[in-house]
Amino acid sequence: MEITEKFTNNKQIIAFLTEQFPLCFTAGKDQAKPLKIGIFQELAVRLENEERVSKTQLRGALRQYTLSWRYLHCIKETIKRVDLDGIEGDEVSAEHAAHALKTLNESKEKAFANKKKIAPETAPKRTPKKVNVPTRAAKAIVEKVEILVTHKEAVHSELKLSQAVKVVLGKVPVSGVVVDIMKDDVQVQLDSGMTVKVKAKHLLIV
Structure with a gap:
């Protein structure tokens, strides 16, 4: 055989x-x-x-x-x-x-930070450039509040495969589709093609 x-x-x-x-x-x-x-x-x-x-x-x-x-x-x-x-x-x-x-x-910032932490003495010293980055914190908070008001928090037992959801990953929820429902977690494929495993409480029903 x-x-x-x-x-x-x-x-x-x-x-x-x-x-x-x-x-x-x-x-x-x-x-x-x-x-x-x-x-x-x-x-x-x-x-x-x-x-x-x-x-x-x-x-x-x-x-x-x-x-x-x-x-x-x-x-x-x-x-x-x-x-x-x-x-x-x-x-x-x-x-x-x-x-x-x-x-x-x-990902790059995390990788460079880890590299710098491992070999701080061998890394060349560079003067950091000042970059003015406009903050969007206020706008992100408003958007998140609006989404939480208009979308219902997911209930694990009520979720279905291929169901459209919003994943609360950061300040602004990201759109995705349920691809697998496990005992405690839910596998969601984001619109970008990436997949994440989260608890139902981190999902919003579209």
Whole structure:
């Protein structure tokens, strides 16, 4: 009897996806492409009989892929998203492009901060440039209050798959779709293509 060796890490799964769907997933120096909203559901169907990877592993690898700097760099307004066969569909919205840029900048800041903490003595001393960044705190608070007033907080037992929701990640909730409902948590795929696992109390019903 033939024994199928299962994938053990995200790197192997991403390499597999790149090989199976080269018009959708890219690797190395090749420029990444924005993934179609709901790409996880398509992958789950196409790889239903693939014994080497589970849906949980697939979800984790997809999350790592969409949170990579290379992928976040490609999420720009008006760029068309692609499905597993490389067929172009909807364009990246301004909201999704802004969210991707915010995520990219936060990731880089965290990485640079960790690097500086590890080797403070070897890092070259540089005079920080003063940058005037206009604050949007007041506007964000108003928007959040408006959303909380017009949207109902989700109840875990009432949630359904493919249900449109708002995820309260920061100051302003982000749009997404429920892709998996677990015992205590809910898996939501954001409109940017990324997936997050949150409690129902962090979700708002659209």
